[in-house]
Amino acid sequence: MTSIAILHASQLVTLAGPKRPRVGSELSDLGIIQDGGMLIREGKIEIVGSTEEVAKNARDVEIIDAGGRVVLPGFVDGHTHLVFAGNRLDDFERRARGETYEQIANAGGGIWSTVEKTRAATSEELFKQAQIHAEWFLRCGTTTIEAKSGYGLTVEDELKILGVMQRLNEETPLEIVPTFLGAHTVPRDVAQAILPASRYSQTGLSASRYVDLVIDEMLPRIAKEKLAEFCDVFCEFGYFSLEQSRTILTAARKRGLGLRIHADQLSNSGAAQLAAELNATTADHLEKTDEQGIVAMKSAGVQPVLLPGSVYALGSTAYPRAREMVDAGLAVVLATDFNPGSSPTPSMPMILSIACTHMKMSPAEAITASTINSAYSLNRSGKIGSLERGKLANFSIFDCEDYRELAYWFGIPQTHSVYVKGERVRLWGAQATGL
Numbered sequence: 001m002t003s004i005a006i007l008h009a010s011q012l013v014t015l016a017g018p019k020r021p022r023v024g025s026e027l028s029d030l031g032i033i034q035d036g037g038m039l040i041r042e043g044k045i046e047i048v049g050s051t052e053e054v055a056k057n058a059r060d061v062e063i064i065d066a067g068g069r070v071v072l073p074g075f076v077d078g079h080t081h082l083v084f085a086g087n088r089l090d091d092f093e094r095r096a097r098g099e100t101y102e103q104i105a106n107a108g109g110g111i112w113s114t115v116e117k118t119r120a121a122t123s124e125e126l127f128k129q130a131q132i133h134a135e136w137f138l139r140c141g142t143t144t145i146e147a148k149s150g151y152g153l154t155v156e157d158e159l160k161i162l163g164v165m166q167r168l169n170e171e172t173p174l175e176i177v178p179t180f181l182g183a184h185t186v187p188r189d190v191a192q193a194i195l196p197a198s199r200y201s202q203t204g205l206s207a208s209r210y211v212d213l214v215i216d217e218m219l220p221r222i223a224k225e226k227l228a229e230f231c232d233v234f235c236e237f238g239y240f241s242l243e244q245s246r247t248i249l250t251a252a253r254k255r256g257l258g259l260r261i262h263a264d265q266l267s268n269s270g271a272a273q274l275a276a277e278l279n280a281t282t283a284d285h286l287e288k289t290d291e292q293g294i295v296a297m298k299s300a301g302v303q304p305v306l307l308p309g310s311v312y313a314l315g316s317t318a319y320p321r322a323r324e325m326v327d328a329g330l331a332v333v334l335a336t337d338f339n340p341g342s343s344p345t346p347s348m349p350m351i352l353s354i355a356c357t358h359m360k361m362s363p364a365e366a367i368t369a370s371t372i373n374s375a376y377s378l379n380r381s382g383k384i385g386s387l388e389r390g391k392l393a394n395f396s397i398f399d400c401e402d403y404r405e406l407a408y409w410f411g412i413p414q415t416h417s418v419y420v421k422g423e424r425v426r427l428w429g430a431q432a433t434g435l
C-alpha cells in the first residue's frame with residue numbers, strides 16, 4: 001500500500017473532537033485546518049496538520065497537491081435503500097400531475113411495483129443496477145453507506161438482496177453497512193411470501209403471520225449467515241404497528257442485531273418513544289415527531305436520522321424539527337434515504353442544501369450530521385467520519401475553497417476526487433479539463 005501526503009487543502013475539515021457523537025454547539029465545530037495536509041501510511045492517517053508540518057515529515061511518499069481545494073472526510077450516509085430493480089418514473093410523473101398516493105398505487109405503482117420487479121430480477125441483474133447506484137454515491141463524495149433490504153419480502157428474495165450488498169462490499173470501493181428491513185411493508189401476497197415454510201401453508205393467512213415469518217424464518221437465517229448488522233422496521237399505521245415493531249425488533253436484538261426504526265414519517269405514532277424504550281441506535285424520518293418524542297430520544301441516547309430528501313421529493317414542506325432536536329441535545333444525523341419511490345437522490349451535498357434551506361441547520365451542523373455523527377450511528381466512529389490520526393484515510397477533495405459551498409451551490413457535483421483507505425478510487429473535476 002502506497003504512502004501519500006495531501007498538501008495545500010484550503011480547508012482540511014477534520015471533524016476532530018470528543019470521542020462521542022456531537023451535540024448542541026459541538027455540531028458547529030468542524031476542526032478546520034487552513035492550508036492543511038495529511039500524511040497517510042498503510043491506508044491510515046498518520047499526521048494531520050498544516051501543510052508545513054506535514055511536508056516536513058513527507059519523505060518517500062507520493063505528494064498530492066490539493067491545490068487550494070476543500071478536503072472532507074468521506075460522507076457517511078446512514079439511511080439508504082440501495083438495492084432494487086427498475087425505477088418509479090411513472091409514479092414521479094403521476095405525482096407531478098397531482099395524483100394521490102392511492103391513485104398511483106391503483107395504477108400499479110407504489111412500493112409494491114418495486115417489490116415485484118425486485119423479486120423478478122436475478123441477483124446478477126440487481127448487482128449490475130446497484131453497482132451503478134454505488135458509483136453515484138462515490139460521485140457525490142460518499143464513501144460509506146448504510147443499506148437496507150426490504151424489496152424482497154420473502155426469505156429467498158431478502159437473502160438475495162443482502163447477498164448483493166455483500167458482493168458490492170467486495171467489488172466496489174464503497175463500504176456498505178447492511179440492514180435487514182424485512183418489515184418494510186406487509187406483502188400483498190402474504191400467502192406467497194410464507195408458503196415456502198410448510199407450517200404456514202394453511203388458510204387464514206394474515207399480516208401477523210408475516211411478522212412470524214420475519215421472526216421465525218428470516219431473522220435466524222440472516223443472523224446465522226451474518227448478512228446484516230442492523231434490523232429496521234417501518235413502524236406506521238397500515239404497515240407495522242407499534243406492537244408488531246416491538247416484537248420484531250426485540251427478536252432482532254436477541255439475534256445480536258442493532259436496531260433502527262422508520263419512525264413517525266406519516267403520522268405521530270409513538271415510534272420515536274418506542275425507539276427510546278428499546279434503546280435503538282437510531283430513529284429515522286421523524287417528520288411528525290413531537291416534543292415528547294424528542295424528550296424520549298434524548299433520555300435514551302437515540303440518534304435521530306433526518307431524511308429531508310424524501311420530504312422534498314414528495315413535494316411536501318413538513319420537514320422534521322431539526323432545530324429543536326439540535327437544541328434539545330440530540331446527536332442529529334442527516335442521510336439521503338436513497339430509494340426509487342420517495343427520495344431518488346444519492347447526493348449528500350443536495351441533502352446539505354435542503355437541510356440548510358428548509359430545516360435551518362447551518363452548513364457546519366449539516367456536515368457534522370453527515371460525517372462523524374453518522375459514523376457513530378453505524379458503530380464505525382473508531383474508523384471513519386473524521387480525519388484524525390489512526391483512522392482510515394477515507395476522504396474527498398472538492399472543487400471549492402470553502403466548505404459552505406457544498407451546501408450553497410446546489411445541483412452541481414463539486415467532487416474532484418475520492419480516496420478510500422489512502423487510495424484514489426475516483427478522479428473527476430477541474431483537473432481533467434486543466435482548469
Ligand SMILES: [Zn+2]
Nearest residue numbers: 079081262337
Ligand atoms: Zn427509508
